[in-house]
Amino acid sequence: MAKPVSIEVWNPNGKYRVISTKPMPGTRWINLLIEQDCRVEICTEKKTILSVEDIISLIGNKCDGVIGQLTEDWGETLFAALSRAGGKAFSNMAVGYNNVDVNAANKYGVAVGNTPGVLTETTAELAASLSLAAARRIVEADEFMRAGLYDGWLPHLFVGNLLKGQTVGVIGAGRIGSAYARMMVEGFKMNLIYYDLYQSTRLEKFVTAYGEFLKSNGEQPVHWKRASSMDEVLREADVISLHPVLDKTTYHLINKESLATMKKEAILVNCSRGPVIDEVALVEHLKQNPMFRVGLDVFEDEPFMKPGLAEMKNAVIVPHIASASKWTREGMATLAALNVLGKIKGYPIWGDSNRVEPFLNESVPPPAACPSIVNAKALGLPVSKL
Numbered sequence: 402m403a404k405p406v407s408i409e410v411w412n413p414n415g416k417y418r419v420i421s422t423k424p425m426p427g428t429r430w431i432n433l434l435i436e437q438d439c440r441v442e443i444c445t446e447k448k449t450i451l452s453v454e455d456i457i458s459l460i461g462n463k464c465d466g467v468i469g470q471l472t473e474d475w476g477e478t479l480f481a482a483l484s485r486a487g488g489k490a491f492s493n494m495a496v497g498y499n500n501v502d503v504n505a506a507n508k509y510g511v512a513v514g515n516t517p518g519v520l521t522e523t524t525a526e527l528a529a530s531l532s533l534a535a536a537r538r539i540v541e542a543d544e545f546m547r548a549g550l551y552d553g554w555l556p557h558l559f560v561g562n563l564l565k566g567q568t569v570g571v572i573g574a575g576r577i578g579s580a581y582a583r584m585m586v587e588g589f590k591m592n593l594i595y596y597d598l599y600q601s602t603r604l605e606k607f608v609t610a611y612g613e614f615l616k617s618n619g620e621q622p623v624h625w626k627r628a629s630s631m632d633e634v635l636r637e638a639d640v641i642s643l644h645p646v647l648d649k650t651t652y653h654l655i656n657k658e659s660l661a662t663m664k665k666e667a668i669l670v671n672c673s674r675g676p677v678i679d680e681v682a683l684v685e686h687l688k689q690n691p692m693f694r695v696g697l698d699v700f701e702d703e704p705f706m707k708p709g710l711a712e713m714k715n716a717v718i719v720p721h722i723a724s725a726s727k728w729t730r731e732g733m734a735t736l737a738a739l740n741v742l743g744k745i746k747g748y749p750i751w752g753d754s755n756r757v758e759p760f761l762n763e764s765v766p767p768p769a770a771c772p773s774i775v776n777a778k779a780l781g782l783p784v785s786k787l
């Protein structure tokens with residue numbers, strides 16, 4: 402028998418039982434569910450990561466849908482439990498869904514939602530922040546000041562890398578990778594080299610147009626290049642930012658060999674998923690190459706770090722906060738709730754999951770659609786004509 406898990410209940414007499422495995426920012430998501438006759442149960446357990454047993458206990462005997470988190474293991478066991486309880490909808494409060502076994506969800510006919518679009522710029526901004534913090538040694542310098550070590554200006558004090566005119570490399574130029582590339586090209590006048598399985602025509606057009614603008618202004622233009630291999634990016638770029646999905650093809654994409662390919666003074670940033678980097682190899686590389694720097698938002702065995710990483714002065718490390726702006730987190734909660742609500746109400750799937758603004762406009766009711774369901778095709782769900 403699983404131990405009961407503490408909850409907070411909203412609208413106890415609601416017809417549909419929807420569970421959120423965590424309190425989420427804002428109240429709009431709760432109000433939208435209540436307005437549509439949902440009883441909302443929010444898990445208030447103090448521990449950060451819920452176990453499969455905790456979530457089974459939350460689901461109970463009757464549950465129409467669950468809003469969950471990327472820290473949870475949504476596989477066969479949980480989808481079977483949700484299906485037994487009559488549930489047909491699950492949504493991650495995240496765009497990444499490598500914690501979800503979509504095949505298992507398909508087997509039980511459960512729709513799986515995610516939250517693209519609302520976190521693109523926020524996440525790209527953190528990747529840009531980490532790039533700058535690493536290039537200009539901001540965390541090291543901050544620690545130095547607080548330790549009372551500053552006794553006057555010196556020509557060699559915390560000398561870092563200038564970004565202007567250098568090359569930024571992007572691996573995975575999807576929504577976030579492209580937004581980051583634009584920030585670095587436009588903000589710091591960097592040239593771009595990118596590697597993705599698909600061509601990013603819009604990004605290429607942007608860099609071309611910006612390069613022409615700079616030239617017409619009498620300034621050094623910027624250029625872009627689509628690399629034919631990831632190694633080409635690693636060899637040529639001064640700052641490399643990782644933005645692919647995590648799957649079998651991207652696990653340990655950055656390993657001992659690929660690290661050795663990079664410039665000795667390169668900067669590597671990861672705001673995708675921890676296992677994209679072999680973290681043991683990275684720690685060794687940081688030790689051997691003190692001028693090589695990293696900015697990490699994600700870790701291979703989150704919430705833990707591999708031994709040695711915390712001691713490395715050439716690493717800037719933050720706890721998976723790339724999407725942590727108020728607007729984005731409230732929007733993620735709203736999109737996740739509307740994914741679950743839409744499936745419960747039998748709504749169709751929104752036609753373009755990258756354009757979710759209509760769901761985020763608080764002054765009008767959201768469209769009668771699920772904003773983003775990743776297995777819509779596999780489940781044969783209809784697409785909205787709105």
Ligand SMILES: NC(=O)c1ccc[n+]([C@@H]2O[C@H](COP(=O)([O-])OP(=O)(O)OC[C@H]3O[C@@H](n4cnc5c(N)ncnc54)[C@H](O)[C@@H]3O)[C@@H](O)[C@H]2O)c1
Nearest residue numbers: 497524573574575576577597598645646650672673723724
């Ligand atoms: N740190 C955070 O808080 C945070 C926030 C948001 C997203 N993320 C992560 O970022 C990922 C990307 O998000 P997105 O919205 O940009 O997704 P996206 O689907 O728009 O972009 C991913 C890109 O990766 C490319 N890709 C896939 N396999 C590849 C490979 N083997 N080599 C090179 N490129 C490859 C895809 O073609 C695609 O263009 C998410 O899946 C998530 O894991 C992390």
Ligand SMILES: O=C(O)[C@H](O)CO
Nearest residue numbers: 494495496497520724
């Ligand atoms: O995938 C995601 O959305 C992040 O990791 C959290 O915002």
